[in-house]
Amino acid sequence: xxxxxxxxxxxxxxxxxxxxxxxxxxxxxxxxxxxxxxxxxxxxxxxxxxxxxxxxxxxxxxxxxxxxxxxxxxxxxxxxxxxxxxxxxxxxxxxxxxxxxxxxxxxxxxxxxxxxxxxxxxxxxxxxxxxxxxxxxxxxxxxxxxxxxxxxxxxxxxxxxxxxxxxxxxxxxxxxxxxxxxxxxxxxxxxxxxxxxxxxxxxxxxxxxxxxxxxxxxxxxxxxxxxxxxxxxxxxxxxxxxxxxxxxxxxxxxxxxxxxxxxxxxxxxxxxxxxxxxxxxxxxxxxxxxxxxxxxxxxxxxxxxxxxxxxxxxxxxxxxxxxxxxxxxxxxxxxxxxxxxxxxxxxxxxxxxxxxxxxxxxxxxxxxxxxxxxxxxxxxxxxxxxxxxxxxxxxxxxxxxxxxxxxxxxxxxxxxxxxxxxxxxxxxxxxxxxxxxxxxxxxxxxxxxxxxxxxxxxxxxxxxx
Amino acid sequence: xxxxxxxxxxxxxxxxxxxxxxxxxxxxxxxxxxxxxxxxxxxxxxxxxxxxxxxxxxxxxxxxxxxxxxxxxxxxxxxxxxxxxxxxxxxxxxxxxxxx
Amino acid sequence: xxxxxxxxxxxxxxxxxxxxxxxxxxxxxxxxxxxxxxxxxxxxxxxxxxxxxxxxxxxxxxxxxxxxxxxxxxxxxxxxxxxxxxxxxxxxxxxxxxxxxxxxxxxxxxxxxxxxxxxxxxxxxxxxxxxxxxxxxxxxxxxxxxxxxxxxxxxxxxxxxxxxxxxxxxxxxxxxxxxxxxxxxxxxxxxxxxxxxxxxxxxxxxxxxxxxxxxxxxxxxxxxxxxxxxxxxxxxxxxxxxxxxxxxxxxxxxxxxxxxxxxxxxxxxxxxxxxxxxxxxxxxxxxxxxxxxxxxxxxxxxxxxxxxxxxxxxxxxxxxxxxxxxxxxxxxxxxxxxxxxxxxxxxxxxxxxxxxxxxxxxxxxxxxxx
Numbered sequence: 056x057x058x059x060x061x062x063x064x065x066x067x068x069x070x071x072x073x074x075x076x077x078x079x080x081x082x083x084x085x086x087x088x089x090x091x092x093x094x095x096x097x098x099x100x101x102x103x104x105x106x107x108x109x110x111x112x113x114x115x116x117x118x119x120x121x122x123x124x125x126x127x128x129x130x131x132x133x134x135x136x137x138x139x140x141x142x143x144x145x146x147x148x149x150x151x152x153x154x155x156x157x158x159x160x161x162x163x164x165x166x167x168x169x170x171x172x173x174x175x176x177x178x179x180x181x182x183x184x185x186x187x188x189x190x191x192x193x194x195x196x197x198x199x200x201x202x203x204x205x206x207x208x209x210x211x212x213x214x215x216x217x218x219x220x221x222x223x224x225x226x227x228x229x230x231x232x233x234x235x236x237x238x239x240x241x242x243x244x245x246x247x248x249x250x251x252x253x254x255x256x257x258x259x260x261x262x263x264x265x266x267x268x269x270x271x272x273x274x275x276x277x278x279x280x281x282x283x284x285x286x287x288x289x290x291x292x293x294x295x296x297x298x299x300x301x302x303x304x305x306x307x308x309x310x311x312x313x314x315x316x317x318x319x320x321x322x323x324x325x326x327x328x329x330x331x332x333x334x335x336x337x338x339x340x341x342x343x344x345x346x347x348x349x350x351x352x353x354x355x356x357x358x359x360x361x362x363x364x365x366x367x368x369x370x371x372x373x374x375x376x377x378x379x380x381x382x383x384x385x386x387x388x389x390x391x392x393x394x395x396x397x398x399x400x401x402x403x404x405x406x407x408x409x410x411x412x413x414x415x416x417x418x419x420x421x422x423x424x425x426x427x428x429x430x431x432x433x434x435x436x437x438x439x440x441x442x443x444x445x446x447x448x449x450x451x452x453x454x455x456x457x458x459x460x461x462x463x464x465x466x467x468x469x470x471x472x473x474x475x476x477x478x479x480x481x482x483x484x485x486x487x488x489x490x491x492x493x494x495x496x497x498x499x500x501x502x503x504x505x506x507x508x509x510x511x512x513x514x515x516x517x518x519x520x
Numbered sequence: 521x522x523x524x525x526x527x528x529x530x531x532x533x534x535x536x537x538x539x540x541x542x543x544x545x546x547x548x549x550x551x552x553x554x555x556x557x558x559x560x561x562x563x564x565x566x567x568x569x570x571x572x573x574x575x576x577x578x579x580x581x582x583x584x585x586x587x588x589x590x591x592x593x594x595x596x597x598x599x600x601x602x603x604x605x606x607x608x609x610x611x612x613x614x615x616x617x618x619x620x
Numbered sequence: 621x622x623x624x625x626x627x628x629x630x631x632x633x634x635x636x637x638x639x640x641x642x643x644x645x646x647x648x649x650x651x652x653x654x655x656x657x658x659x660x661x662x663x664x665x666x667x668x669x670x671x672x673x674x675x676x677x678x679x680x681x682x683x684x685x686x687x688x689x690x691x692x693x694x695x696x697x698x699x700x701x702x703x704x705x706x707x708x709x710x711x712x713x714x715x716x717x718x719x720x721x722x723x724x725x726x727x728x729x730x731x732x733x734x735x736x737x738x739x740x741x742x743x744x745x746x747x748x749x750x751x752x753x754x755x756x757x758x759x760x761x762x763x764x765x766x767x768x769x770x771x772x773x774x775x776x777x778x779x780x781x782x783x784x785x786x787x788x789x790x791x792x793x794x795x796x797x798x799x800x801x802x803x804x805x806x807x808x809x810x811x812x813x814x815x816x817x818x819x820x821x822x823x824x825x826x827x828x829x830x831x832x833x834x835x836x837x838x839x840x841x842x843x844x845x846x847x848x849x850x851x852x853x854x855x856x857x858x859x860x861x862x863x864x865x866x867x868x869x870x871x872x873x874x875x876x877x878x879x880x881x882x883x884x885x886x887x888x889x890x891x892x893x894x895x896x897x898x899x900x901x902x903x904x905x906x907x908x909x910x911x912x913x914x915x916x917x918x919x920x921x922x923x924x925x926x927x928x929x930x931x932x933x934x935x936x937x938x939x940x941x942x943x944x945x946x947x948x949x950x951x952x953x954x955x956x957x958x959x960x961x962x963x964x965x966x967x968x969x970x971x972x973x974x975x976x977x978x979x980x981x982x983x984x985x986x987x988x989x990x
Contacts, residue, residue: 102530103551103603105549106528106548111528114524164597166911195564198578198579201580202581204580206554206555209552210552210554211524211528211555237522238522238527324563443584444585445872446568460771460773462773465644465647465651466645466647469757475916476585477596478585478586481584482584501895501916506913509899512900512903515892516896616873
């Protein structure tokens with residue numbers, strides 16, 4: 056036992072790093088637990104050290120911010136205030152009164168148990184990509200937009216020579232420009248959003264000059280790489296026998312339906328596709344934290360409604376790295392004050408709070424503009440696999456809804472196995488909810504990742520002390 | 521054509537050999553199973569247990585479990601997460617990955 | 621599940637059936653069950669008689685719906701951990717045989733032929749070929765469909781309507797009244813609430829159970845395999861946590877691991893100590909499971925009755941009200957027999973089994989308030 060309070064931060068992306076640095080600077084011992092081999096999260100994902108990249112910034116935006124975070128972490132680790140556990144995959148957080156035990160699996164095989172005890176927990180678990188199904192989306196060569204980017208940033212690998220980047224959302228631009236810079240021919244950027252909606256929200260979007268400049272930068276890069284951009288278009292089908300050979304794209308009409316006769320086929324070996332992001336909330340949900348819709352609910356100090364649990368970054372709502380930094384900073388400061396038994400002074404983080412408000416408003420506007428085609432479920436044919444793990448088709452789901460009386464996603468799952476496989480419905484959840492005609496709601500996943508029964512059989516056995 | 525390694529000015533150590541279903545493949549220090557297979561032009565290394573369809577990388581960050589593969593006789597490893605070491609044996613995974 | 625079976629057999633007896641549920645199909649305990657159709661864990665008596673009747677009816681239904689409901693006549697294997705335990709198991713099996721149960725002692729190689737991946741060195745087991753399994757949610761949904769009953773989901777019964785002399789005349793729901801002279805209470809763990817709406821009492825209490833689900837595997841566990849202490853846990857009246865390993869493979873691939881019992885009300889929070897103990901028990905029976913991953917865990921609430929027998933049949937206190945609930949952990953298995961007996965009662969036929977042990981008014985008032 057030491058006299059300094061101990062905070063466990065889960066996730067070393069922008070939110071977790073900002074929180075770690077803020078808390079450690081204010082007298083708190085921090086254990087930063089992260090699944091990646093290097094800090095950075097998805098946004099600042101670093102190439103594996105052994106690849107010895109001398110110019111990793113070529114793959115990144117906002118590199119200076121990253122350098123500041125990285126150096127801050129390094130300073131605190133060297134001073135002994137922060138322990139940074141890499142390659143630790145958290146599967147459960149246990150709360151007994153005011154003590155927490157973080158259960159993780161160490162190593163890429165995720166077999167070796169590690170337990171970290173702490174006085175408080177800060178969840179910065181980030182998000183993952185939402186992809187809505189269409190015929191052919193299970194073909195090798197079809198990857199998520201974020202997946203293409205993660206493979207590029209983390210391993211300097213691309214899956215082919217010719218790519219189409221498609222779907223909707225602000226992530227598509229950096230993915231397209233990143234692939235193009237890495238030598239991939241980007242045959243088209245296919246965005247389903249309607250440009251008229253951007254015009255409608257000009258004021259809210261222009262309120263963030265930095266973001267406008269960022270957008271202009273991407274536009275210039277797309278031009279430089281001669282990437283054809285098709286707005287208000289969607290991918291109708293991916294073609295190929297054993298792997299992707301081409302995609303068919305088509306224009307959308309005013310109602311968001313595919314406009315007949317506008318289909319065109321684009322040969323490609325890679326399709327990077329995404330329809331927005333979803334927050335990782337499994338640990339929060341199992342801890343009993345209140346969720347607002349899909350997001351962890353937090354107060355002005357980034358506290359959840361469970362004592363001793365803070366949350367920051369995309370787990371509290373998708374909003375990008377700058378918002379995650381602001382939230383992480385506030386969460387770290389609040390946790391430090393409260394772990395020392397003092398009331399925090401919000402005046403100390405006024406700048407971060409201001410940028411948090413601005414960025415939340417900006418992403419609310421972004422969110423209303425970027426949208427998958429209104430009638431995306433019509434693209435799912437009866438033989439389209441919807442649940443990739445259990446190979447449940449659109450037809451099977453429609454039968455459960457139409458003929459067996461399943462009116463909600465949970466009953467569809469029980470009757471079809473959609474969402475019961477390895478990924479536990481993380482991938483097919485939005486599609487199943489859409490086909491069942493209901494809102495996507497958070498699933499209960501007591502294990503945030505699969506855990507060997509041998510580990511589970513010995514987990515959390517009484518402490519020695 | 522420019523490569524991602526050139527873009528980031530990566531100078532990894534010398535390549536080593538691993539095998540995929542007995543076939544020799546070159547891998548670089550720091551590459552995951554998925555990265556080495558992509559670089560070797562391989563995009564699928566698993567067949568599903570229902571329809572026997574090919575699968576490879578999808579989410580690339582360990583969430584979707586589509587890239588499951590058998591590495592050194594351990595089934596159901598995520599190719600996007602597991603780094604390679606000299607002499608590793610990668611096997612295409614069929615169905616559950618477990619022998620009967 | 622019990623409601624679906626009542627609807628099926630009542631409709632087949634010529635009655636017009638409306639099925640009302642405040643949630644979706646299989647939204648209560650059915651959706652959290654393993655789908656056991658067991659005789660092995662029941663001592664001779666009314667519950668075993670009901671299980672044997674139900675087993676025959678399930679086998680008949682399997683002819684129509686077997687594949688759709690994943691019906692599997694897989695058999696059960698009850699494993700002893702000591703020679704003394706095996707002797708006790710054999711005595712129990714001997715009694716069961718007199719009631720019509722097929723039970724066979726298996727030792728040595730014969731046990732490992734049945735279950736090759738069991739822990740080595742076990743003294744023996746009793747094999748029950750009549751134990752079967754269905755996928756419970758599919759079973760409920762397909763029985764409802766086969767019944768042709770009008771299905772009203774997402775509709776909550778808010779009152780039971782009575783005539784001035786106290787007989788049932790319908791139910792009030794949040795979306796209008798339904799007029800009927802007969803109401804069957806198949807509300808499972810929530811059966812006491814429905815009984816209360818009719819002004820009567822039924823002591824159904826929740827008994828929480830967790831199930832662990834593994835990654836998909838080839839068929840490495842072939843039967844429903846459980847340790848001998850399971851029978852004692854099922855029969856126990858204790859509110860405290862009890863766990864005994866119950867391990868079975870499924871048609872879909874994952875292995876299901878139970879079984880825990882505790883009376884903690886309707887508490888839905890996850891409990892690491894409970895699932896830890898399930899995992900420990902399962903890995904002791906099947907050591908290979910140590911390296912197998914648990915993908916998820918879920919919980920449900922068994923409808924527990926103080927004497928471990930369901931309430932089946934008319935309630936003499938409220939004419940027109942029938943009960944079909946309180947089957948604890950055996951509701952899927954006992955659903956067909958229950959539905960069949962309810963249909964017989966509703967059509968004034970002589971029941972295939974004596975209903976007096978299942979009488980809804982059998983509990984003294986003092987016990988009901990416990």
